[in-house]
Amino acid sequence: MAVRGAKDLFGKELRLHQHIVATARRVLEAAGALEFITPVFEETQVFEKGVGISTDIVRKEMFTFQDRGGRSLTLRPEGTAAMVRAYLEHGMKVWPQPVRLWMAGPMFRAERPQKGRYRQFHQVSYEALGSESPILDAEAIVLLYEILKELSLRRLSLKLSSVGDPKDRARYNAYLREVLSPYQEELSPDSQERLELNPMRILDSKSEKDQALLRELKVKPMLDFLGEAAREHLKEVERHLERLSVPYELDPTLVRGLDYYVRTAFEVHHAEIGAQSALGGGGRYDGLSELLGGPRVPGVGFAFGVERVALALEAEGLGVAEEKGPDVYLIPLTEEAVSEAFYLAEALRPRIRAEYALSPKKPGKGVEEALKRNAAFVGFLGEDELKTGEVTLKRLATGEQVRLPQREALGFLLSALA
Incomplete structure (x- = not known):
């Protein structure tokens, strides 16, 4: 049985998943991003x-679990830390900078499963490492937006903000503690812990009780605490987005839930997938490599949830087409013809997709099976065809039928299918 919070992918759902990843691949590799897959x-x-x-x-x-050697291992919950670890481990700092990397794969989080959110889910991640330039921030935002636009999504909104530099965040956290400490008992249990550890996380709380208190106290946004350098960086990112006509909204309430972010933060939302409308987001993380024991390597990136984007595509009626069936479905009409159907199928592959029945069928039953498989042609192999080394091919859409030598079947089908 499948574990609750994880799901099998097959058929139309799998093809939609593959379509999303293939679109991301096309956009990101056109920008010079190298595919890089870290361990699970x-x-x-x-x-x-x-x-x-x-x-x-x-x-x-x-x-998190222990291996047989007693080492603590964790299934990756997100991609950025692992990608930065890989950048350091493989000496990418001596490559021409910035280094652009991308990855698609499963992530794992022990959270409550809900629509579009699973304990095993899939992300596409992009990281640009080795430069502090706000141009790279703008490029990351544009690439995420381009992927979603290439998928033909329309109901998108891009939110932009800044979480400042470490000194800015320290000032803001001190302000939040001062404002919220008198009301600590009114906060949710999670936010009471956050008040001690990282007050900015309270702004990201899913508790309506917390959000109501923040509104009542008229808590100032992080943007009011930006230092001059972070403010100028944000202005430059805005300027680049405006130059490229990328629509965005400056959202002072936007914060990032991960500790490694500095300066730029952004998210893309979709209007038709419910209250949890974020498809993906990202930002800048200039100090992350030092936390991992390496030299300072500035970086910026994003990730989006494949399942979340699939929901948005379905909401806009943008699913994938019906799966294409075989080009030809071969029907043995006698027991002796079963192996001949196999041999002919192998002769036709891989130039065309050829399938065959593994037991003799009557012509009508064979056509019925071919139609269920959405085949373009059906091919009959009976006593007469075996004697002459021929095959009878019938185009299912029109009923046109031709009998020809098996050695000519590949050329005929390639021409007809073209």
Whole structure:
């Protein structure tokens, strides 16, 4: 039985998943991104140091286990920390900078399963490492937006903000503690812990009780606490987006849930997938490599959930077409013809998709099976065809029929299908 919170992918759903990843591949590799796949599990400290000990991911959501050598390992809950670890480990700092990497694959979080959110889910991640330039921030935002537009999604909204530099965040966290400490008992249990560990996380709380208190206290946004350098960086990102006519909304309430973010933060939302409308997002993380024990390597990136994007596509009626059936479905009319159908199918492959029945069929039953498989042609192999080394081919859409030598079947079908 499938584990609750994970699901099988097959048929139309799998093809939609593949379509999303293929579109991301086309857009990202056109921008010079190198595909890089990290292991499904890493040493736990990669995520404890990289994602942040105060985050819900590390404190509550990671799947962590000990291997036979007693080492603590964790199924990857997100892609960025692992990609930065790989950048450091493979000496990419001596490559021409910036290094652009992308990955698609499963992630794992022990959270409550709900529509579009699973304990095993799939992400496409993009990272650009080695430069502080706000141009790279704008490029990351544009690439995420381009992928979603290439998928023909329309009901998109791009939200942009900044979480400032570390000193800005420290000032803001001090302000939040001062404002919220008198009301600590009114906060949700999770936010009471966050007040001590990382008050900015309270702004991202899913508790309506917390959000109501924030509104009542008229808590100032992070943008009011930006230093001059972070403010100028944000202005440059805005300028580049405006130059490229990318529509965005400056959202002062937007914060990032992971500790490694600095400066730019962004999300893309879709209007028709419910309250949890974010498809993906990202931002800048200039200090992450140092947390992992390496030299300072500035970076920026994003990730989006494949399942979330699939929901948005379905909401806009943008699913994939019906699966294409075989080009030809071969029907043996006698027991002796079964092996001949196999031999002919192998002669036709892989130039065309050829399938065959594994037992003799009457012509009508054979056509019925071919139609169920959505085949373009049906091919009959009976006593007469075996004697002459021929095959009878029938185009199912028109009923046109031709009998020809088996050695000519491949050329005929290639021409007819073209």
